[in-house]
Amino acid sequence: MADVSRKEFFDRIDGTPQKRMFLSIMADYDLPTAICELVDNAIDHWMSTGKPSGTIIRLFLDTERQLIAVRDNAGGVPVDQLRLLIAPGATRPLDAENLIGNFGVGGKRASVALGEHVVISSRNKQRDSFQIEITRDWLADEDWKIDVNQIPNIDPNTTNVRISEVRQNFTQTDLDDLYQHLEATYAVFIQQGCELHLNGRPVGVTVYDNWAFPPDYSPKQMAFEIRPSDSDSRSLKVKVTGGLIRDRIPEADNYGVYFYCNGRLILRELKTREVGYFITAEAGVPHPDGSLCRVIVELDGPAELMPWNSSKNGISFSHPAFLQVRPSIIELVTYFSELSRRFKGDRQGHVYQHDAGTVEPMSPTPSTTKKRLVLPPVKRDPKLSYSQRMLQLN
Numbered sequence: 001m002a003d004v005s006r007k008e009f010f011d012r013i014d015g016t017p018q019k020r021m022f023l024s025i026m027a028d029y030d031l032p033t034a035i036c037e038l039v040d041n042a043i044d045h046w047m048s049t050g051k052p053s054g055t056i057i058r059l060f061l062d063t064e065r066q067l068i069a070v071r072d073n074a075g076g077v078p079v080d081q082l083r084l085l086i087a088p089g090a091t092r093p094l095d096a097e098n099l100i101g102n103f104g105v106g107g108k109r110a111s112v113a114l115g116e117h118v119v120i121s122s123r124n125k126q127r128d129s130f131q132i133e134i135t136r137d138w139l140a141d142e143d144w145k146i147d148v149n150q151i152p153n154i155d156p157n158t159t160n161v162r163i164s165e166v167r168q169n170f171t172q173t174d175l176d177d178l179y180q181h182l183e184a185t186y187a188v189f190i191q192q193g194c195e196l197h198l199n200g201r202p203v204g205v206t207v208y209d210n211w212a213f214p215p216d217y218s219p220k221q222m223a224f225e226i227r228p229s230d231s232d233s234r235s236l237k238v239k240v241t242g243g244l245i246r247d248r249i250p251e252a253d254n255y256g257v258y259f260y261c262n263g264r265l266i267l268r269e270l271k272t273r274e275v276g277y278f279i280t281a282e283a284g285v286p287h288p289d290g291s292l293c294r295v296i297v298e299l300d301g302p303a304e305l306m307p308w309n310s311s312k313n314g315i316s317f318s319h320p321a322f323l324q325v326r327p328s329i330i331e332l333v334t335y336f337s338e339l340s341r342r343f344k345g346d347r348q349g350h351v352y353q354h355d356a357g358t359v360e361p362m363s364p365t366p367s368t369t370k371k372r373l374v375l376p377p378v379k380r381d382p383k384l385s386y387s388q389r390m391l392q393l394n
Helices: 002-011 020-024 031-048 077-086 108-113 136-140 172-185 188-192 318-342 344-352 386-393
Strands: 056-062 067-072 113-121 129-134 149-151 158-166 194-199 221-228 236-244 256-261 264-270 293-300 360-362
Touching: 002 113, 002 158, 020 264, 031 067, 031 108, 031 172, 056 172, 077 113, 077 129, 108 113, 108 158, 113 136, 129 236, 172 188, 172 194, 172 264, 188 264, 256 318, 264 318, 293 318
Parallel strands: 056 194, 221 360, 256 293
Antiparallel strands: 056 067, 067 158, 113 129, 113 158, 129 149, 221 236, 236 293, 256 264
């Protein structure tokens, strides 16, 4: 009899997550990371509806009152899908594969990470408008039910997120940094027609393909496909481009490896062992002499196959997708770091003045072999005699 009771008990275990899961991950978010989670959701809706013109994502951050508002006209949330705004892991079905925000938890936990009081209102098409509130009291209560209130109609296809009682104060300097972060993170989508405004100011575009084209040493690009999972037949399209750059900023250390997933910048200026730095036979210790080297990695495909972390501000170096791409990254980082060092004596003559050319295609480095790609040898400058050096200096 006791065994039967024990079995019935275990058959009825409640797997509902506790709400403090929201609070336990606040350390994962700073202001740019949390704001970008909310922007990601709007961009996913924009892409899934065919990238309609006139879509604007408006961010308002009031430093005096410490209030945050995110407003978009990307489609709104139907009333029968409002539960997705609070249910962990629940995602809205979207007619697009190459998504950037479809994790089912990012926007929810980002809102809670930003402030203790979150008000979300939405209107899908010409239907009624509804609103929910995530408060301190709701988070403290383990009951997941939440009130949904009908409100006077807002603009069609609009979603508003208003956040108050912020957990970390922000200043104008923080907003200036956020503006630059948005310019780089969403450059691809802004170029495609999705407008993004911060406090009424349209966000511009920052891209990193400002290549130099020295004779015989043009940028190289490897384009291929990978299958990160043996149990999933889907694949990721990969482009790895490396070269010397013309936009070097010494105080910014703006070189190294940059990662884009489905068009969204995930990580930039990476200089770690995982991509070839700090290894003598590869790129070596990061140094100003090698600071003209940049490698851009672009991955496109199903979000579930991406090597990004759940906050989308880093790469998992143990992920199969990264491991398959890593040899190609290291090959280009090694070569162009060495080239940068060889050209350090005359960067204007060897590098900066060469502003036009084409990116050369080449085969990827196999992930199953240590065989190195054959690249053109780096030409050494002729060694001058003492008298020749004096003549050159004068």
